[in-house]
Amino acid sequence: MSRMLSLRLILTIMVLTTCGLSQAQTPAGVDSLENVVKSSNLPDSARLDALTRLSGLYQFVDFARSVKYSEEAIALAANTDLPLHKIKAYRNAALLYTISGDYSSALRYDNLALELDMIVKDSAGIAQEYNAIGNDYYDLGEYDDAYFYFTQSHRMASAARDTLRMLIALHNVGRVFKELGQFDQALDHLQLSKKLSETQNDREGIPYGLYEIGDVLLRKHEYDSALATLREALALVRTLHVDIIEPKVLSTMATAYLQQNDYKNALAFYDSAYALHQKTTNRYGMAEANLGRGIVLTKEGNFDQALEKFEASLSVARPLNARVLEIKAFNELSALWEQKGDFKKALYYYKQYKQLEDTLFSQETQGKLLRDQIRFETESRDTQIAALSQLQVMQHGELKKQEFVRNILVVVMALSAILLVTVYRSGQRRRKINTLLLQHQDDMEKRSEELERLNQVKDKFFSIISHDLRSPINALAGLLDLIDKGAIEPAEMHKHTQELKVRFNHTRTLLNNLLDWTLLQMDKLSLQAARINLRKIVDENIQLLISVQNKQINMINNVPTDAIGYADSNTINLVIRNLMMNAIKFTNDGGKVTIDAKPQPSEWLFSVKDNGVGMKPEVLNMLFDKTAPYTTRGTANEKGTGLGLILCKEFIEKNGGRIWVESEEGQGSTFFFTLPKAD
Structure with missing residues (x-):
């Protein structure tokens, strides 16, 4: 479960138990509320609130009864025009579906609550629902959408100076980085949010942070540190009665024991996690525990029992649209059938695994997530620096408070002259520390600007090759x-x-x-301008592309023999090749690509024209945007990255030319660029 779920649970119970009720109260209090619901002359608003409050009280006492009251509240809400009361009912229903592992249904009710929050213009409620929706997408394995909503929540919380929601959003962003394998960034966000939880007296945030940090350490194969952190998290969970994440902590500890080949402890912890999920009928959690059980049984050679667990897990994952769980189940089934010697079934499940994995972690998804990440890191850097500065100020303030107490004792025993000296020295020390802090902050800002530029290159590079090269x-x-x-x-x-x-x-x-x-x-590419024969370059690329392309494309070179330009031959060769490959990509089999050059007073106007599928007007403005590369599949399902056209633009401009495109959907496209003429 996510850190957001804890906040949602806390807020729900605070709202739903305004009369002072709680799970630990006597049955008489609950009975009196149930009698109120049965009253025939009760207004709809009061009945709706009472049903929702009863559902909240029974969440961890009698889950079936909690669901019953929630369903009655939802049915009543559908026939009323009470937005504030309906929001409470929808949030409670979303929480119940999350506890039971039905994340698609939770997403539906969170979206309904968000719509009403927007209608009543409740900015705090909108920020809360953004985080809840981000959590739903996270649980469904839709990490790009989860990242978007978590960062939206952070922006709104930052604008409202809501420190608690800001640290929760940072925590959840760290969880997304964890799932994407960016463990160092995940640890940075999770450790920062945990420190802020400690300073903000957010006691329940600490076990959430410890659990996620332990999970990251486990994925980094630091098993001893991971288990120590998870044990600390489990102890706090039980002390603070944060029951909602206890099965997740147990399941993660089971995985740690499994990876250390301690199958006995692994199976015991998976069984404990399964039992806790069963209490709340959390189908996703039970399926996840069954998957872990199956892996243990496979390691022990009990293939038939393992197969039963894997198939049970898969049968739950599909209707819940739990794609991450499906991917894991397909992968384990492929490995199991391979060990049993049935390679046909192993290949079948492997193909299912690869197809779903490629869909979930597609280049388009990675690119979108990268752009959101860069935007969020840029926007939140000042906030994070301010949070760290606030943390330093608070720690320094605590030290000063202790020093003040000591000084009071000194004042009682010392002369007034000693007090004056102490105050003077204290002021000097405080000014020196403030000066150092300001210098440190200036240095951090300068470094962050340089790191941002380098990170844009590194992140964009690795986000693309992480999928396409692998x-x-x-x-x-x-x-x-x-x-x-x-x-x-x-x-x-x-x-x-x-x-x-x-x-x-x-x-x-x-x-x-x-x-x-x-x-x-990185400014490592130097251009050497010289006289170049444009027709010869086109001929060479036509011969090259004929040998590697599978389509029957007719490529026509209409470039005049006297077309001599003055530019760097290597970069212009790459530009012409990229434009020709792009034309082939979006031209149907049997189509035509024409390359031409027209003389202008001081330059050559070069064109690459195809009779392919063409483009919509809104796409044309996106082609050369290096902050958000546009890419789509070709007529033969060819893949691309969007970098080719960006390279063309930058190379042409560095050679003193211009580049643009004209296109009409269904009529083909023509890319133009200019180059200086040779003297």
């Missing part, structure tokens, strides 16, 4: 493994090799573009 290598490794085991028939070999050829051609182009783009960003 995919063909994994595919090749899987194919070689299957060939080695004799699981592929000779008749299928040609099909698989063709698929690999397409993937590696794409990867080769990607590598060339990325390396050139990186050199350009």
Whole structure:
């Protein structure tokens, strides 16, 4: 469960128990509230609040009864026009669905609550629902959407100076980085939010932070540190009665024992987690525990029992749209059938696993998440620096308070002259510390500007290659493994090799573009202008592309023989090749690509024209935007990264030219650029 869920639970119970009721109260108090609900002359607003409050009271006492009261509240809310009361009912319903593991239904009710919050213009409620919706998407494995809503919540909380919601948003952003494998960034966010929880007296935030930090350490294979942190989290969870995350902590500890080959403890902790999820009928949690049980049973050689657990987990994951859980189940089923010697089933589940994984962690998703990340880091840097400064000021203030107490004792025993000296020295020391803090803050701002520029290059580079370079290598490794085991028939070999050829051609182009783009960003690429024969460059690229493209595209070179430009030959060669490849990509089989150059007074007007699918007007403005590269698949489902056209623009401009595009949907596109003429 997420840190947001704890906040939602706290706020829900605070709202729903305004009469002073709680789970620990005597049955008489609950009975009196139930009698109020049965009253025939009760106004709808009072009845709706009473039903919602009763549902909240029974959440961890009698979950079935809690659901019953929630359903009655939702049914009544549908026939009323009481937005504030309906918001409470929708939030409570979303919380119940989250506890039971039905995250899609939780998302539906959180969206309903958000709509009403916007209608009544409740900014605090909107920030709360943004965090709740982000948590729903996180639980569904939609990490790009989760990141978006968490950062939206952080922005609203920052504007409202709501420190508690800000630290919760930082915590949740750290969880997203954890799932994406960016463990250092995850730890930075989680440790910062934990420190802020300690300074803000947010006691329940501390076990949440410890649990997530322990999970990150586990994924970094630091097992001893992970288990120590998780044990500390579990102790606090039980002390503070934060029951909602106890099964998650137990399940993560089970995973740690599993990775240390301690199967006995692993199975025991998975069983404990399953039992706690069963109390709240959390189907997702039970399915996750069954997956862990299945892995342990596989390690022990109990394949039939393991298969039963994996299939049970998968049968729950599919209707809940729990794609991360589905990916794990497909992967484990593939490995299990491979160990049992049924390579056909192993290949089937492996394909299911790869297809879903590629969908969930697609390049488009990574790119969107990268852009959101850069924007959020830029916007939140000042906030984080302010939070750290506030933390330092608070710590310094505590030290000064202690010093003041000591000085009071000294005053009682010392002469007035000693007091004056002490006050003077205290003022001097305080001014010196303030000066050092200001210098340190200026230094941090200068470093952050430089790091931001370097991070933009590094993050964009690795976010793209993390998927596109790994995919063909994994595919090749899987194919070689299957060939080695004799699981592929000779008749299928040609099909698989063709698929690999397409993937590696794409990867080769990607590598060339990325390396050139990186050199350009780091100012390591020097241009050597000289006389270049444009027709010759086009001829060479036509011969090259004919040999590697699978479409029957007619490429026509209409560039005059006397077309001599003055530019760097290597970069212009790359520009022409990228534009020709782009034209081939979006032209149907049997189409035509025409390359031409027209003389102008002081320059050549170069064009690459195709009769392909063309583009919508709104797409044209996005093609050369390097802050948000636009990419889409070609007519033969070819993939791209959006870097090619960005490279073209930067190279043309560095060679003293201009580049633009004209296109009409369904009629093809024409890319133009200019180059200086040779003297």
